[in-house]
Amino acid sequence: MARKGLGRGIESLMGEATAEVGPSKGDASLPLSKIKPNPGQPRKDFDQEELEELADSIRQHGVLQPILVRKLGNEYQIVAGERRYQASKLAGLKEIPAVVRDISDEEVFQLALIENLQRQDLNPVEEALGYKQLIEQNGWTQEELAKVLSKSRPAVANTLRLLDLPQEVQDLLAKGDITPGHARAILAVPSEEGRIALAKRVVAENLTVRQTENLASLISVSKEPKALKEPLPQSYKQAARELREILNTKVRVKSSRGKHRIEIEFGDEEDLARILGAFEHGAESEMGE
Secondary structure, three states, X not given: OOHHHHHHOHHHHHHOOOOOOOOEXXXXXXXXXXXXXXXXXXXXXXXXXXXXXXHHHHHHHOOOOOEEEEEEOOEEEEEEOHHHXXXXXXXXXXXXXXXXXXXXXXXXXXXXHHHHHHHOOOOHHHHHHHHHHHHHHHOOOHHHXXXXXXXXXXXXXXXXXXXXXXXXXXXXXXXXXXXXXXXHHHOOOXXXXXXXXXHXXXXXXXXXXXXXXXHHHHHHHOOOOOOOOOOOOHHHHHHHHHHHHHHOXXXXXXXXXXXXXXXXXXXXXXXXXXHHHHHHHHHHHHHHO
8 A cells, every 4th residue: 555645644534535445336335234344453541531422412512523434345344443443322312424446455544543643542552552553564664653743753663662662561551640741750760560550659749750761861871789798707707717827828717608618729730739748738737645
C-alpha cells in the first residue's frame, strides 16, 4: 500500500472515490446488527461517560459523520468510527450511516490506528502498541513509520520506549495517573523495581515531571551500600602473623559467607618448595617432641 494514501489520513478515504485503498461502494444506512467491531482495534478502552455524552448528542442530532466499514460476508466490519457505533447502540439507534469500501486486512489496522491518532483517542500505551504492531506487520523501520504518521523519528522512538516500562507503570500511564513526560523520566531508572517505586511516588506525591527527572537522576547514579564486613577475630590475625614469621612470606586470613581461608604468597617453584619444606620441618619437629 502506498504510504501517501495513509499519510493523507481517514478524510481522504471518506471523501474521495479515487482513494488508493479501493473503490467506494457508496454511502449506506446499515443495520447495527449487521456491523461488527474490528478485533484488532488499537483503542481498547472507551470512556463510558464520554460515550453517554455522545449518545445524548446522537439522540438529538443524529450521527453527523458516517463510519467507515468493509464488507465481510453478510456482515460489515468497522474500519473507523467504533466510538460512534458504540454510542449509537447506547442511543437506541437501529441503523447508522456508513461508507463501505474495499479495504485489505493489512490496511484495516493501519487506518484504524491513524484515525485514532488524528482524533487523539488513544492513550500513550495504546499508541505505542499500535506503532509496534505496524512495524512488525510491515517490516518498517522507525524512520519509515514516522513518515507514514507524519511524525518525527525521535517522537516515534520516544513513544515506543514507553513499552520498556514495567506493566504496573504502563497501567498508570494508560489510566492517566502519570503523563508520558513522567514515564520518560522514570525510564532513566535502571531497575524495574526502582521504576515501579518512583512511579508510585509520582502518583502519591503528585510530583511534576521536573521533580521526577531529578529523582530519577539521583536514583540512577546512586549505588547500593555494600554490606559491612565483620572484623576478623584477633586469634585469626595472630595466626596469620605467626605463619608469616615461620614461612617468611605474606600470609592472609580471609572470610566470605561464614567460611574462612588462609592465603600464602610464594614467588616461584623454588619458593613454593621452601614453604613446603618449612611445613615438613615443623611437622617433624612436632613428631620428635
